Amino acid sequence: MASHYNTPDHSGLQVVPQHHDGLQAVNVDGIEVDYRTAERPWDHPSDKNGKFLVQDHGENVTGTPAAPPTPQNIICGLRKRTFYIGIGILGLIVIAAAVGGGVGGSIAARNASQPQEQQTPPAPSPTNRPKTSPLLQESALAGLNWKDASNDTHFQVYFQSRDGAIMESAWNSTGNRWTVSRITDPGADIKPGTPLAASAGFPHVNTTWDVVKNVYFTGSVGIIERQSPFKEARGVWGNDNLSGQYTSSNRSLILAFWDQNFSNRSQNLVLLYQTLGANSLSVSRYFSDRTSDLPWTVQQLSLSILDGSPLALARSGNPSTRSDTRLYLADSNENLMQCQFDFQTGNLGRLSPTAFKLQAQAPLAVIPRDNTGFYNRDTLPECARSAPYTHLILFASLDRSSLSLVSWNCSGGFVDQTSKIRPLLIVPDRPKRTYLGLAAPQPDGLANNTPSSGRVYVLFDAGDGPEVEEWEAPLGGTDAAWEVIGPVPVR
Template structure:
């Protein structure tokens, strides 16, 4: 038909299966886009799956090659007031009235250092804080403790000294009775003299010679920036108390090496246990009066940084007569019972040492006390005491357990062997 004036001309529209041609073109484009997206998604998913498999394999390999030094299992059900990274220290003494006293020191979740106290009159544990706002204790601070009579005079009250670090790395000596006030804790003379390495442990020993009214107190640690051993030392005689002095030993040890020492039964003679620079346990004879380290013995036992570690003592001389007693035991009669964590802290090992037999693995003796699914967090033993304290976590927070240590001359399996005595109060009285 001819175009009328003022009227637009329109081409007739073609229809296919009821739809216009333009509509079919749009649908085709949409279908192509959807198909491309589906193919891309499938390829991407396959790639991600392959990457995830590679990552998982790599992580698994890393875990096998580098197991964690500690894997606490605590969860939201944790109701324990003990900090998961708490160290542990212990003391024991009998007073002039023959009353037995035991003390265990640990760190509360709020950072405060607590003492759990026991005596043979009450036979119960009572926990209370020993630090206040004068010290901002470092979280996970190492702890060690020693006790002695002031001026080497038993007419005075027994003094307890606990060593810890502040959040800035300074070592503090917390002491009671403070300024002769029973029940009061204060910062004594060692406080603020040294700064400690972040990973350092502590060990200490207080020797008192009542005959000569002399004493030696030593604290061993790693100073900041040093992988060697530093000995802080306080001495006094029947006339003079001398200021603290220090000596840095020229031996290289592991950064964060565990440390423990115990007497061999002869005055002034100790054995010191640490980790060498390769993380293997090494023993030194340490002479308190001369400050000398000698007779190093390297073992085969791994001792990673901050591994739970303690040493208890045992006198086996009743098993011998004077004729059968080994010659070395006439000056070094005591056996050392070493407890330490495995590298993953999932178990404990027990090794004994004495001068005649050397090192022997005795882990089988403590196996009945060990439980599965525990993380062993720390250990402590007081000098010349038949107790060991074990901190572990089974998923509900740290628990402090008290173990009986075998008396000298016992036979495996008798009533004097290793046993669990119960738990130590960490909040109030138990």
């Protein structure tokens, strides 16, 4: 309240408004905002006839000079207190920004020095998105093919699942569909990423019995032979005699070949692999005929090969002629090599080098095709009379992003034929593939009545994990197109 009044008469007291710059009282109608400049302060009003009157600028109602305005503490147009509060707030903002920037820079520097896997993972892409396939990423591949007494065609594909089990995807022409099943027992001793091999034949070369399937893989006890029918029980799998007898090296692959001679009822079951501590090749062999049933024997071949060398074996002619086979592998310089191989004695013959490279554990498959039908008696090369087959050699590139195809026959040698499979490799709008495995099922012991099917199974990863696709090579290694038959179910 104001402390002075204009009249000594105290009978009628009046309320004098407090001094606020920019406010004025107009009669008794209320308070309004003065929109004039702040440099024109208002003096206190006087009462006259019981009313509040507005003073003229610079004088009071009596006409006497007005008191000078109260000095204001103003800095940069702001009251002193407001100015210093603003300065304080601005200082806090600057300090907070400096601290935040320092912390952020420290975190960024620390993250930059950490390994990539410790930082926040990037968003999934076709190459690093979560895998949905039930196959183990390091799974190998093996296959079988034969035609039974009822003229029913069979195809089997073997692979390893994520839980370590060995699986079979089987197809026959009667059912005309694939079925997937486990061939190993839960908790079985199986090496993750084990090599795989398979062979098929009639027990004791007796065609009245069911065809026996043998699948080979490795465990802590060595190479294991899984067989079905087991002890003549159809649909049952069990470990057979070879299991645990031989141990392969850590990077070794396995190759199985079962030859049966239906004329004298003899058979040779051959297993090739690398042994621990040696980069040479070992051959384990089982032989039986009408009068003898010999135990497994092993011999080491005098051939230095690449540690983890790929292995493939294919006949060069009709098995009824007992013609030799060709063994494909990589030497210590990663060169693809071809060797003559006598499966009856386990001995190696002529060695033929090539200009093609083959890395350790690289996918490799050889598809034999009989091309004698494309010649007549006068044009058939002399060598082709005993070795008429053309070998289609399929293998992965060094970075496994593609496949290469090389053909071989006795008269033409080795020829690069990769252009023949290019339409299967380069498909518009298809995700890029990494090729993990190849398997060309051989009729082996059933070759007397089952010609090579020309099928090859391709294991690849296009981003979702391993998948299997079935391809078919043209007859006789001709210029006809390769075909994709379709996917092979794996679940």
